[in-house]
Structure formats: C-alpha cells, structure tokens
Amino acid sequence: MKRLLLFILPLVLAAFWYEDSLADQLRDGDIIFHTSRSAQSIAIQKATHSKYSHMGIIFFRDGKPYVYEAIKTVQYTPLKEWVARGEGGHYVIKRLANADQMLTPEGVVKLRQAATTFQGKPYDLTFEWSDSRIYCSELVWKIFDRGLGLHLGRLQKLRDFDLSDPVVKSKMKERYGNHIPMQETVISPSEMFSADSLRVAAQK
Numbered sequence: 001m002k003r004l005l006l007f008i009l010p011l012v013l014a015a016f017w018y019e020d021s022l023a024d025q026l027r028d029g030d031i032i033f034h035t036s037r038s039a040q041s042i043a044i045q046k047a048t049h050s051k052y053s054h055m056g057i058i059f060f061r062d063g064k065p066y067v068y069e070a071i072k073t074v075q076y077t078p079l080k081e082w083v084a085r086g087e088g089g090h091y092v093i094k095r096l097a098n099a100d101q102m103l104t105p106e107g108v109v110k111l112r113q114a115a116t117t118f119q120g121k122p123y124d125l126t127f128e129w130s131d132s133r134i135y136c137s138e139l140v141w142k143i144f145d146r147g148l149g150l151h152l153g154r155l156q157k158l159r160d161f162d163l164s165d166p167v168v169k170s171k172m173k174e175r176y177g178n179h180i181p182m183q184e185t186v187i188s189p190s191e192m193f194s195a196d197s198l199r200v201a202a203q204k
Helices: 002-025 041-048 079-085 105-116 136-148 166-176 189-193
Strands: 031-034 054-061 064-070 074-078 092-096 198-203
Touching: 002 064, 002 198, 031 079, 031 189, 041 166, 041 189, 054 074, 054 105, 054 136, 054 189, 064 079, 064 136, 074 079, 105 136, 136 189
Parallel strands: none
Antiparallel strands: 031 054, 031 092, 054 064, 064 074, 092 198
16 A cells, blocks of 8 residues: 555646646636547538637636636636546647736736636537627637737638538538538637747646
8 A cells, every 4th residue: 555655646736847847838818629529520520721720718716727618618727627528638829929918917817817708608509609609719809809809819710711521511510400500700729829929838
C-alpha cells in the first residue's frame, strides 16, 4: 500500500501543479479550442477543414478558471473538466493581441455582462443566427461583439463550407431534412481560431 501511495502521490501533485501553473498563464477573456468527442465533431471538422470543433471563453470565478460554453445549455464548466472532454487532452488557448488595452477590468466587466445574457440558453443544433438558441462559436463571437464591439473571425454563410463529405451530408440530412438553409449566417470555431487579432497564449 505504501509503495502504491508513493507512486500515485507524485502524479496527483503533478496534476494539481499543472492546473495551477496553467491558471497562472490565463486571464479573463481568453478563448480555448479543442477537438470535441461529440457526435457532430467529425462533421464540423470535415466541413471546416479544421480539427478544432469546440470552443469557449475563459472567466475566473472565485479565483478558479472556468470555460463558459454552449453545450446542452450555455454554462460554466471547470477548466480541468473541459480539457478532459477533448480529444487527447489537447487544447489551444488564444488571446487578443491587444489584450492589455482591451481586457482591462472595465473591458472584462463588459464581456461578463454580455455573457450573462446567454446563460442557460439551449444549444442550437441547427446553427441559426438568433439568440433563442446558441452554439459554441456563436456564443463567443457574440460576447466579444456585444461586449467590446470586436468581430473575431469572418461571418460566413452555410453554403461557404465544404458540404460534400458523406459524414457532413448525413448530419445535414439529420438536422435539416431536405431544406438546408444555405443562406444562414454562421461563425465556425476554425474561422475564429485563425482570426488575425488572436495570439496563442497556451497550448498542450
């Protein structure tokens, strides 16, 4: 038993050290991306030609980092739990290039206020550009738009994505039937990931 504890204890301590070390690198308003293991993830990856299929925005609560995300509903998820849900524990955290100017205490308050308006809203399975239901990249884009007047990534139409793969076609059929809204305004995780105004702050 003693040998087992001597083996496990360093691993536990290392995990706590890593979490605290990562938290020290982060700030409110950072954006985190990973490859989701959800049922729709592969379709999103193929349609957008990117491995990143899910994202959220980081806010600290009681000194601990949380990811504010749209999953079943819009909610706060502890960072460690959010990371563990991703493929291989891999993630990339990005930050505004001009964060020192934009993510001031006043700027963070504005982001939090914008975020609050979406809390508890259901996930949008059909990716509509309305506020009644929200998907992950839409949530983060609208928080920055309404909180700070920033547009992180280019808005597109559904028709702009690669809809040719059988996996994508199957998912589209499941969600829309024979009436696919090709003109619907959308924002994807991949488009926000490649936004010129963001820089890598941390990754694993």
